Amino acid sequence: MLSRHVNSQKVLEQAREHSARHRHGKPTVHEMLDREAPGTISRHPASKDYGTEPIPKYAIPSHGVPAAEAYELVNNELSLDGNPLLNLASFVHTSMDSYADKLMMENKAKNLIDQDEYPATQLLHTRLISMLAKLWHADDVKENATGTATTGSSEAIQLAGLAMKKAWQARRKAQGKSIHEPGPNIIMGANAQVALEKAARYFDIEARYVPVDASTRYCMDPKRAIEFVDENTIGVFVILGSTYTGAYESVQEMSDLLDEYERKTGISVPIHVDGASGAMFAPFATPSLIWDFRIPRVVSINTSLHKWGKAYVGVGAVLWRSKEHLPKELVFELTYLGSVEYSFSLNFSRPAAPVIAAYWNLLHLGHDGYRRISLHDAKNARLFARAVERSKYYKVVSEIHHLKSDQDQSLVDKAKQATGLSDDIDSYIPGLPVVAFMFSDEFRNEYPRIKQRNVQLQMRQKSWIIPNYSLPANAEGEEVLRVVFRETFHEDMVERLFHDLVEVTENMMEEHKADVAHPGSGSGHHPGPNDRAGSKSGSIAEKLASSHGEGTRPVRPCLAFALLCSTVR
Numbered sequence: 001m002l003s004r005h006v007n008s009q010k011v012l013e014q015a016r017e018h019s020a021r022h023r024h025g026k027p028t029v030h031e032m033l034d035r036e037a038p039g040t041i042s043r044h045p046a047s048k049d050y051g052t053e054p055i056p057k058y059a060i061p062s063h064g065v066p067a068a069e070a071y072e073l074v075n076n077e078l079s080l081d082g083n084p085l086l087n088l089a090s091f092v093h094t095s096m097d098s099y100a101d102k103l104m105m106e107n108k109a110k111n112l113i114d115q116d117e118y119p120a121t122q123l124l125h126t127r128l129i130s131m132l133a134k135l136w137h138a139d140d141v142k143e144n145a146t147g148t149a150t151t152g153s154s155e156a157i158q159l160a161g162l163a164m165k166k167a168w169q170a171r172r173k174a175q176g177k178s179i180h181e182p183g184p185n186i187i188m189g190a191n192a193q194v195a196l197e198k199a200a201r202y203f204d205i206e207a208r209y210v211p212v213d214a215s216t217r218y219c220m221d222p223k224r225a226i227e228f229v230d231e232n233t234i235g236v237f238v239i240l241g242s243t244y245t246g247a248y249e250s251v252q253e254m255s256d257l258l259d260e261y262e263r264k265t266g267i268s269v270p271i272h273v274d275g276a277s278g279a280m281f282a283p284f285a286t287p288s289l290i291w292d293f294r295i296p297r298v299v300s301i302n303t304s305l306h307k308w309g310k311a312y313v314g315v316g317a318v319l320w321r322s323k324e325h326l327p328k329e330l331v332f333e334l335t336y337l338g339s340v341e342y343s344f345s346l347n348f349s350r351p352a353a354p355v356i357a358a359y360w361n362l363l364h365l366g367h368d369g370y371r372r373i374s375l376h377d378a379k380n381a382r383l384f385a386r387a388v389e390r391s392k393y394y395k396v397v398s399e400i401h402h403l404k405s406d407q408d409q410s411l412v413d414k415a416k417q418a419t420g421l422s423d424d425i426d427s428y429i430p431g432l433p434v435v436a437f438m439f440s441d442e443f444r445n446e447y448p449r450i451k452q453r454n455v456q457l458q459m460r461q462k463s464w465i466i467p468n469y470s471l472p473a474n475a476e477g478e479e480v481l482r483v484v485f486r487e488t489f490h491e492d493m494v495e496r497l498f499h500d501l502v503e504v505t506e507n508m509m510e511e512h513k514a515d516v517a518h519p520g521s522g523s524g525h526h527p528g529p530n531d532r533a534g535s536k537s538g539s540i541a542e543k544l545a546s547s548h549g550e551g552t553r554p555v556r557p558c559l560a561f562a563l564l565c566s567t568v569r
């Protein structure tokens with residue numbers, strides 16, 4: 001009889017050989033401690049110079065491990081991490097030029113908060129913010145923009161949310177109205193990234209989620225959103241680039257509806273644009289799209305400079321269109337570091353190197369560099385989207401490969417299309433270079449037992465990291481696979497990816513047919529909708545044997561990978 005639940009830690013412990021000392025007489029306290037700790041790292045056999053005590057995994061070793069050996073241990077453990085290049089799940093960029101690496105190394109010890117000690121770093125920080133202010137057209141509208149680098153969009157969004165809350169409180173107090181009953185609320189689509197939910201929850205702001213579904217392109221529809229607005233609404237979060245599908249929400253339409261609301265009620269509700277990805281993509285890929293400070297109702301914008309800003313992880317930014325929108329209570333004067341310094345951030349100490357590298361990137365790439373990369377990413381995404389759609393196994397939920405509707409197109413665009421597939425990004429619906437796709441209806445009908453999440457697991461076997469996750473609330477039950485196209489991904493890799501996707505899908509189809517043809521094989525159990533991939537341990541061996549006969553390649557992936565990969569980033 002095979003056991004169904006194996007406690008791997010326990011089994012390993014029982015299987016382990018213990019030194020002779022332990023079998024005779026009691027082990028010493030030290031030996032107990034070392035063995036007791038469920039995790040000790042075994043030393044390299046060549047480490048005899050350094051001693052043979054096991055190194056505890058979860059406690060600080062009583063005697064330090066020599067540098068080289070410690071390096072070896074850490075480096076070996078890390079080799080199990082995925083390859084960042086093949087991580088198609090993440091929006092976070094993973095590659096910079098060697099000069100950026102050099103700058104990061106040279107400045108790794110600098111603290112961004114310490115403006116007195118590192119005034120030159122502070123200067124670059126200021127320039128970086130100015131560059132973004134210009135990119136987002138704060139200058140065109142003659143505003144005196146202000147802002148700060150952050151650790152990423154999450155911190156940026158929290159600061160922006162707090163600023164809107166404080167501004168709302170000030171307005172309410174000035175009118176002699178309560179700020180407690182019923183308290184502030186903020187509006188966002190149900191597709192909101194977790195950073196937006198966090199900002200609301202951490203700062204006691206009621207989050208009002210606007211339902212999304214296929215008819216709203218799985219993102220916030222301003223016409224629905226306006227129904228949620230009232231006098232306690234501190235603002236609306238509009239997302240430029242939904243993490244689920246890459247679709248842009250319409251800042252202009254939201255603003256128009258809020259203008260109308262203000263005309264009717266006298267209440268002015270501001271917009272914060274979450275441009276984590278889009279604020280560094282749209283200005284280069286589709287500069288004619290209006291979403292930024294050109295719209296007067298947009299009071300603040302955030303971005304993750306480690307997404308399409310193309311810096312390494314650890315840097316973002318938030319800007320306000322003018323100082324008026326950054327309440328004074330949020331700005332702290334620091335006098336103890338030498339001179340008077342101003343700080344508005346959630347962190348105190350933080351590395352300056354990512355900010356320096358992000359500045360270097362803007363300088364190095366320039367407008368044309370960012371545009372070239374944006375067009376490259378978008379073109380690869382369109383190629384993949386079309387190929388996936390033409391396979392007929394899948395339907396594509398993201399829209400960047402769809403031509404704009406007739407009325408949104410110029411005559412020139414139309415002429416270009418008439419000559420075949422246009423590579424002019426302006427012919428297509430704007431959005432992030434992201435492809436979200438799911439099994440087509442025909443596929444589902446024909447292969448009802450194939451679970452889409454197994455595509456993720458089997459692609460992982462080929463080293464690709466492609467998440468499969470549920471679409472946001474209201475669309476629950478529907479799952480999509482998603483690929484994010486970044487600069488490091490070349491056209492030949494798009495081909496490779498597509499080949500692998502087709503192969504994995506067709507293998508699953510073969511297995512499905514074999515399963516249906518021999519219903520008695522295996523454990524006799526047919527996976528129901530709630531079964532998890534590869535969880536039928538009893539039948540694995542038989543399935544392996546039978547599927548070998550069919551010439552298909554059985555894949556029994558580890559569930560842990562599924563858990564790792566399924567979070568939406």
Ligand SMILES: *Cc1c(COP(=O)(O)O)cnc(C)c1O
Pocket residue numbers: 091151152153154155193194195196239240241242243274276277304316569
């Ligand atoms: C990634 C992302 C965030 C969070 O950004 P971090 O830089 O990871 O903190 C917020 N909103 C959207 C839309 C995102 O894509």
